Amino acid sequence: MKVLVTGGAGYIGSHTAKRLAEHGHTPITFDNLSTGHRALARFGPLVVGDVTDPAALDAAISAHRPEAIVHFAALSQVGESMQRPELYFRNNVGGTVALVEAALRGRIGTFVFSSTAATYGIPSHVPILETQAVQPINPYGESKLACEMLLRSASAAHGLSCTALRYFNAAGADPGGLIGEAHDPETHAIPLLLMAAAGKRAGFAIFGDDYDTPDGTCIRDYLHVTDLAEAHVRALTLSGAARFEAINLGTGHGQSVRELVDAARAVTGRDFRVEARPRRAGDPPSLVADAGKALDLLGWKAEHSSLDHIMRTAWDWTNAPANPLHNRG
Numbered sequence: 001m002k003v004l005v006t007g008g009a010g011y012i013g014s015h016t017a018k019r020l021a022e023h024g025h026t027p028i029t030f031d032n033l034s035t036g037h038r039a040l041a042r043f044g045p046l047v048v049g050d051v052t053d054p055a056a057l058d059a060a061i062s063a064h065r066p067e068a069i070v071h072f073a074a075l076s077q078v079g080e081s082m083q084r085p086e087l088y089f090r091n092n093v094g095g096t097v098a099l100v101e102a103a104l105r106g107r108i109g110t111f112v113f114s115s116t117a118a119t120y121g122i123p124s125h126v127p128i129l130e131t132q133a134v135q136p137i138n139p140y141g142e143s144k145l146a147c148e149m150l151l152r153s154a155s156a157a158h159g160l161s162c163t164a165l166r167y168f169n170a171a172g173a174d175p176g177g178l179i180g181e182a183h184d185p186e187t188h189a190i191p192l193l194l195m196a197a198a199g200k201r202a203g204f205a206i207f208g209d210d211y212d213t214p215d216g217t218c219i220r221d222y223l224h225v226t227d228l229a230e231a232h233v234r235a236l237t238l239s240g241a242a243r244f245e246a247i248n249l250g251t252g253h254g255q256s257v258r259e260l261v262d263a264a265r266a267v268t269g270r271d272f273r274v275e276a277r278p279r280r281a282g283d284p285p286s287l288v289a290d291a292g293k294a295l296d297l298l299g300w301k302a303e304h305s306s307l308d309h310i311m312r313t314a315w316d317w318t319n320a321p322a323n324p325l326h327n328r329g
């Protein structure tokens with residue numbers, strides 16, 4: 001199957017493109033390269049274009065005739081979204097509107113959407129089921145929830161088949177050393193820890209050690225990006241017109257920031273300075289998925305997401321020559 005992968009030059013997009021190719025599909029990457037990297041778009045054709053540009057989308061669709069869309073292209077920094085909410089609504093919601101319209105013009109009926117656990121906000125219960133109330137606490141989460149609402153309505157109105165995959169914490173890298181996470185600026189805990197281990201940063205700050213958790217630091221459900229990629233390929237096989245599903249992707253197990261620090265030190269064999277700082281605004285104490293729906297509907301569960309494997313592959317990528325940020329301090 002030919003699959004249009006918007007944001008295919010980004011972190012999760014590039015891993016999904018690789019997995020699609022491994023399953024015999026043809027990923028067509030559509031990416032404006034604003035946060036993605038040309039070097040990560042290596043598993044099929046690359047079309048450089050912006051997802052908010054209807055003409056660019058139409059041109060890509062008529063040139064390549066994809067049968068399905070996997071939509072990653074979006075801005076994803078929570079902090080930035082608090083400063084510039086309009087940017088998040090224009091890019092994330094505007095881009096999804098333009099893409100749905102282009103899908104309808106191009107008669108593409110299958111849509112897989114990159115959503116997030118940020119749609120839940122501060123959960124009333126952990127592990128989180130998809131039936132729990134969605135109450136995002138930042139514009140990033142709001143923009144993703146707005147996209148989900150559009151997809152739900154568009155699937156009913158136009159007979160599309162839409163799946164929104166709500167990721168918990170994506171982490172790790174493909175073991176081949178050619179693709180991985182390359183955000184600039186980087187805000188995520190695991191790459192920041194490993195940059196500290198590599199001597200590229202002075203140390204690591206734990207954002208809050210006074211939470212109501214066993215060791216006082218926040219708990220997250222870290223999922224290897226290879227597992228995440230596989231779930232997208234499976235979601236493409238969910239069929240049925242006028243169908244919308246939101247599905248959590250996580251392991252069902254949480255790890256604290258202190259456990260990440262210990263794992264980073266163990267895997268790298270390096271010590272580095274760690275200090276507790278005040279809490280970061282908007283961080284819920286604990287986010288862990290109930291991943292039962294993914295097992296039921298996709299036959300999917302995490303298989304590569306031990307913290308050791310996540311940390312090992314992320315460490316290899318930190319030092320990989322192919323990493324676009326490799327030579328930066």
Ligand code: UFG
Pocket residue numbers: 076078116117118119140167168169187188189190192204205206207208218219220257280283287
């Ligand atoms: N953390 C630190 N120090 C750092 C960076 C992070 O202690 O320097 C902590 C955070 O406070 C949090 C945990 O490490 O408790 C994980 O933080 P990340 O920034 O790696 O990830 P988040 O859980 O904040 O964010 C992720 C995705 C977002 C998504 C969110 C909720 O990156 O896109 O999950 O689903 F919105």
